[in-house]
Amino acid sequence: MTAIHNDHAETDLILRGVLRDVLGLRAEQVDAFSHETGLFGHLPELDSMAVVSLLTEIEDRLDIVLEDDEIDGDLLETYGALLSFVIAKRSDG
Amino acid sequence: MQLACWSAPGGSEELVVRMGPTDASVRVLVLPAWFDEANKTRHFTIEMMRELALLGVASDLPDLPGCNESLARLEEQSLASWRAAAASAADELGSTHVLAIRASVAIAPKTPGWAYAPVAGKSVLRSLLRVRVMASREAVRAETSEDLLAAGRSEGLALAGYRLGSALVADLADHADTASPLGEIAQAALGGPGLWLRAEPDHDAAQAKALAALIAQGLQP
Numbered sequence: 001m002t003a004i005h006n007d008h009a010e011t012d013l014i015l016r017g018v019l020r021d022v023l024g025l026r027a028e029q030v031d032a033f034s035h036e037t038g039l040f041g042h043l044p045e046l047d048s049m050a051v052v053s054l055l056t057e058i059e060d061r062l063d064i065v066l067e068d069d070e071i072d073g074d075l076l077e078t079y080g081a082l083l084s085f086v087i088a089k090r091s092d093g
Numbered sequence: 094m095q096l097a098c099w100s101a102p103g104g105s106e107e108l109v110v111r112m113g114p115t116d117a118s119v120r121v122l123v124l125p126a127w128f129d130e131a132n133k134t135r136h137f138t139i140e141m142m143r144e145l146a147l148l149g150v151a152s153d154l155p156d157l158p159g160c161n162e163s164l165a166r167l168e169e170q171s172l173a174s175w176r177a178a179a180a181s182a183a184d185e186l187g188s189t190h191v192l193a194i195r196a197s198v199a200i201a202p203k204t205p206g207w208a209y210a211p212v213a214g215k216s217v218l219r220s221l222l223r224v225r226v227m228a229s230r231e232a233v234r235a236e237t238s239e240d241l242l243a244a245g246r247s248e249g250l251a252l253a254g255y256r257l258g259s260a261l262v263a264d265l266a267d268h269a270d271t272a273s274p275l276g277e278i279a280q281a282a283l284g285g286p287g288l289w290l291r292a293e294p295d296h297d298a299a300q301a302k303a304l305a306a307l308i309a310q311g312l313q314p
Contacts, residue, residue, distance in 0.1 A: 021286030045292075048227060053290055056220040060212070068226055068237050 011087050014061050019079075022054045035080025040073065051076065064089045094143075099185045101158045101178040105165035109186065112142040113151030119312055121145065121152040122188035122204065124179055124197035127217060128255050130289040131160065134194065136296040137288045144305030150312060152192070155182040157200075168249060171260035172214065172268065175200040191275070192308060195289065198273050207311065208275040209304060210287055214268030218242075221252035242266060278307055 020030040023045035040046055046054070055066055064086065075085055095111040113120075123142060126134045142152045158178050159167030180202040183191065191206035198211035222238040229236040241250060245262035257265075280287045283300040 022290045024286075024291065047292070048231070049224075050292055052220060052223045052227060053292075055223060056216060057290065059219070060216060068239075071227075 007090075008087055011062065011090055012083060015058070015083055015086055018054065018057045018061055022057050023050060033079045035078060035083070037079040038077065039079060039082060040076035046076070058086065062086060062090060099155060099182055101165065102181050103158055103165055103169070103174060103178070105158050105163060107156045107158060107165075107178070107182075108162050109153050109155040109182065110139065110142070111151070111153050111186075113146035114149065115151070117149075117151035119150060119190065120186060120188050121150060121190045121192050121206065121308065122179070122183050122186060122202070123152050123154040124191065124193045124201060125154060125157065125160075126195035126197065126289060127157075127160070128221065129253060130195055130217070133289045133291055133294045134287075136294060137301050138194065140296060140298065140301040141304050144302050145308060148305060148309040150305075150309055153182070153186045153188065155179075155186070167261075168256050168258040170258065172199055172264035173260075176202075190312070193273070193275060198271050198275065199268050201273060201275060203274075206275050207278050207308065208271070208273050209278045210280045211271035211273070211275075211277060213271050214265035218252075218262070218265040221255070224253045276311065278304065282307060 016030045016033065019025060020027055023043060025045065040051070055071065058064070059066055074081060076082060097109050097111055098106050099109050101107050123138060125131050125138060138154060142154060145152050156163045157175050158165035159170040179200045182188070183202040183204055188204055191201050191204045193201040193206070193208045193211070195210055195212045196214055196217045198208040199214050201208070219238070222241055225241060226236055226238055242262070244250065245257065245259065246266065247259055249256065249258045250262055283303045285297055285300050288295055288297060288300070
């Protein structure tokens with residue numbers, strides 16, 4: 001149980017790092033993200049070009065592959081939605 | 094700084110930016126990042142070379158055939174043609190070491206040196222495909238990465254403004270491993286996020302200094 005929990009904490013940390021680096025956000029702002037924090041449509045930094053960089057960087061740093069049909073509005077709606085998706089994807093691989 | 098020419102094996106005359114002492118016994122061949130990443134890291138790369146020069150290290154940044162100021166057709170390039178070009182640049186310019194930036198790890202000549210934040214051709218291609226798929230989606234055109242890739246492998250593909258030939262598309266798609274004999278310099282060693290992640294071309298003087306210092310340190314006997 002602890003191992004699973006640690007895994008999630010690691011994914012959470014990496015994902016926050018990707019958002020900080022790709023969107024050029026301050027660490028304090030990203031650290032304060034909750035599951036409900038809105039992403040696409042809420043963060044002005046996250047335009048459609050940034051979405052591409054974000055997805056590519058998530059793939060590289062978390063060693064997962066995101067398919068075209070997995071990428072839709074819901075995926076980037078909130079931080080919690082993105083985190084849950086990435087955690088599920090990591091446990092698949 | 095000096096602007097010079099060298100000849101690529103395909104017969105094209107290519108430009109090279111040369112920095113540092115002209116009589117240096119050590120010359121670092123700097124192979125640039127590719128496509129969109131090349132634009133975003135150009136300023137950083139040049140400033141890093143300036144920093145190297147301040148440390149007494151000479152370096153050369155050639156244009157890859159079909160890129161930047163090159164008059165060669167990008168469509169006709171492949172990893173093999175870029176590899177041959179990099180080897181011939183190293184030879185003509187008297188490079189003793191190489192610094193391969195990002196995807197250039199795939200074409201580095203057999204010279205000692207470093208791979209900075211290496212990335213697989215496959216990731217670069219995926220990113221380019223994604224730009225196209227997302228743009229098509231906004232235009233309510235149904236295109237998938239898979240179909241585009243299949244078409245690109247046989248006929249070539251225009252992605253994010255770059256006209257890639259079928260050979261380069263296939264080479265990129267098949268290049269999944271960034272392992273190389275070069276010493277890897279991870280982005281984390283530069284103390285900030287990679288400049289290719291920025292929305293617009295930008296610069297970070299501290300990172301340029303940090304990379305130059307790591308190279309100069311690695312050159313110490």
